[in-house]
Amino acid sequence: MHPAFRLGSPRAMHVHTHRTGRTYYLRTFGCQMNEHDSERISGLMQGLGYEPADTPDRGDVLLYNTCSIREKADTRLIGHLGHARRLKADDPRRLVVVAGCLAQSRQAAFFREHPYVDVLVGPQSLHLLPALLDERVSTGRQVGAFDESTSMWSAELPRVRQSGPLAWIQIMTGCSNYCSYCIVPYVRGPEASRPRNEVVEETRELARQGVREVTLLGQNVNAYGLEPASRAGGGGFPALLEALSGVAGIERIRFMTSHPKDVSPALIETMAGLRQVCEHLHLPVQSGSDRILHLMKRGYDRAAYLDLVNRLRAAIPGLALTTDLIIGFPSETERDFEETVGLVETVGFDGAFTFQYSPRSRTAAAELPGRIDPEVLEVRMRRLVETTQRLGADRNALLVDAEVEVLVEGRSRRDPDALMGRTRTHKVVNFSAVGIVLPGDLVEVRIERASSTSLSGTAPAPSTPVRESAPVPEWVPASEPGAQ
Numbered sequence: 001m002h003p004a005f006r007l008g009s010p011r012a013m014h015v016h017t018h019r020t021g022r023t024y025y026l027r028t029f030g031c032q033m034n035e036h037d038s039e040r041i042s043g044l045m046q047g048l049g050y051e052p053a054d055t056p057d058r059g060d061v062l063l064y065n066t067c068s069i070r071e072k073a074d075t076r077l078i079g080h081l082g083h084a085r086r087l088k089a090d091d092p093r094r095l096v097v098v099a100g101c102l103a104q105s106r107q108a109a110f111f112r113e114h115p116y117v118d119v120l121v122g123p124q125s126l127h128l129l130p131a132l133l134d135e136r137v138s139t140g141r142q143v144g145a146f147d148e149s150t151s152m153w154s155a156e157l158p159r160v161r162q163s164g165p166l167a168w169i170q171i172m173t174g175c176s177n178y179c180s181y182c183i184v185p186y187v188r189g190p191e192a193s194r195p196r197n198e199v200v201e202e203t204r205e206l207a208r209q210g211v212r213e214v215t216l217l218g219q220n221v222n223a224y225g226l227e228p229a230s231r232a233g234g235g236g237f238p239a240l241l242e243a244l245s246g247v248a249g250i251e252r253i254r255f256m257t258s259h260p261k262d263v264s265p266a267l268i269e270t271m272a273g274l275r276q277v278c279e280h281l282h283l284p285v286q287s288g289s290d291r292i293l294h295l296m297k298r299g300y301d302r303a304a305y306l307d308l309v310n311r312l313r314a315a316i317p318g319l320a321l322t323t324d325l326i327i328g329f330p331s332e333t334e335r336d337f338e339e340t341v342g343l344v345e346t347v348g349f350d351g352a353f354t355f356q357y358s359p360r361s362r363t364a365a366a367e368l369p370g371r372i373d374p375e376v377l378e379v380r381m382r383r384l385v386e387t388t389q390r391l392g393a394d395r396n397a398l399l400v401d402a403e404v405e406v407l408v409e410g411r412s413r414r415d416p417d418a419l420m421g422r423t424r425t426h427k428v429v430n431f432s433a434v435g436i437v438l439p440g441d442l443v444e445v446r447i448e449r450a451s452s453t454s455l456s457g458t459a460p461a462p463s464t465p466v467r468e469s470a471p472v473p474e475w476v477p478a479s480e481p482g483a484q
């Protein structure tokens with residue numbers, strides 16, 4: 001067995017390192033799932049005795065955990081790899097590793113195009129990274145691993161996370177939805193759910209380390225436990241939320257992403273009933289046109305989405321809704337686009353990510369006729385971004401003068417004298433506080449100003465921690481879910 005696998009139990013949270021004086025540089029692209037996988041990559045590297053380096057020139061091993069969701073993600077990576085290539089030319093002992101979704105989607109072709117890359121490792125093969133590094137050194141050949149489905153979960157590997165009150169927990173892997181534009185099912189394998197007791201155990205351990213808020217990760221968390229022969233334990237996602245609400249010390253539970261077709265009445269009831277489950281749902285709609293939704297194979301239409309939004313808002317007062325939108329899907333007409341703008345106006349999202357459609361090889365939509373002219377795309381993009389920002393600002397403005405519960409994360413990036421935290425609805429709040437306020441504290445903040453992306457205010461002195469029975473604040477806004 002490779003040394004990295006002898007780091008105690010598979011769910012070990014602390015990595016015991018033997019110092020070797022060697023270093024690794026890790027750069028992460030893509031979604032939260034990739035960020036989380038990078039915590040596991042760091043765990044493996046530190047288990048091998050490598051210490052983290054802040055810049056590539058200080059790293060003996062250069063790792064890039066990649067995303068393949070849109071072409072832009074690929075081109076951004078190429079710039080970084082150019083730097084790695086030059087550093088490797090300076091010191092040929094350096095190793096360059098490309099992990100993640102792009103490695104999985106390109107495989108051997110990637111090696112041919114980038115002969116200086118030493119190791120490729122797909123998301124289902126991360127546990128093989130130490131063995132691949134060894135093999136590369138001993139054979140001198142480029143090596144790769146591209147398992148189609150997971151034999152050892154990323155979640156089962158040691159992890160290095162930044163200490164603090166927030167943590168991610170992976171509850172599912174893969175996706176079986178095959179939305180016609182999306183590469184994820186091809187690079188992340190089929191949906192599989194982690195046993196509920198393992199998720200609860202990891203949550204307990206995180207709570208012992210001081211974590212107050214967990215975000216449950218999966219491409220479609222609403223389908224937790226629904227795949228054939230699932231090992232989740234019965235009751236699906238609602239039962240998991242119930243179980244996690246019982247973990248002492250966890251004040252807030254979030255999850256992403258939710259697929260609209262799988263938000264069940266039982267889930268709505270559970271969200272409404274559990275204090276710890278936050279009043280925020282990231283619910284990607286993608287388009288407001290029934291014709292386009294059908295071509296996308298999303299499994300719902302406009303009316304069903306709007307009905308779901310109404311039911312959610314009726315059951316969960318103060319719910320914040322955020323979404324993802326794709327513009328320029330093949331054959332999208334002006335009318336289809338107007339239907340998307342109309343839906344966005346009708347719902348009044350707290351925030352939205354707008355993406356230009358990007359054809360991905362192997363996906364069904366890549367074969368569809370009707371590419372949209374880039375100039376038309378630009379115009380549509382501007383219009384939709386303006387609309388979503390205006391609506392987000394309107395939603396946020398409602399909070400001015402309200403007192404909202406904020407979980408303190410640390411210092412504000414904008415103003416070193418201020419603190420930063422988020423509302424239950426996932427809106428960023430920059431605030432000043434009198435008295436001692438620490439990361440992990442829950443404080444009431446009076447909101448004084450609002451923009452489309454954040455809020456600012458003051459925690460009255462002395463700041464009063466919110467009691468368990470505190471009422472849920474009247475709704476709140478947007479942040480950055482979805483892939484970057």
Ligand code: SAH
Nearest residue numbers: 181182219257284324325355356357358483
């Ligand atoms: N599993 C999540 C998110 C997956 S990727 C979900 O289903 O909601 C995040 C977002 O990227 C998607 O919601 C979609 O809006 C966008 N996206 C995916 N493939 C894309 C493509 N080929 N072109 C443009 N945007 C895409």
Ligand code: SF4
Nearest residue numbers: 175177178179182184
């Ligand atoms: Fe799966 Fe989401 Fe991609 Fe659809 S958009 S295939 S649900 S990851």
Ligand code: F3S
Nearest residue numbers: 030031067068101483
């Ligand atoms: Fe992979 Fe996440 Fe990108 S699943 S393709 S890293 S959005």
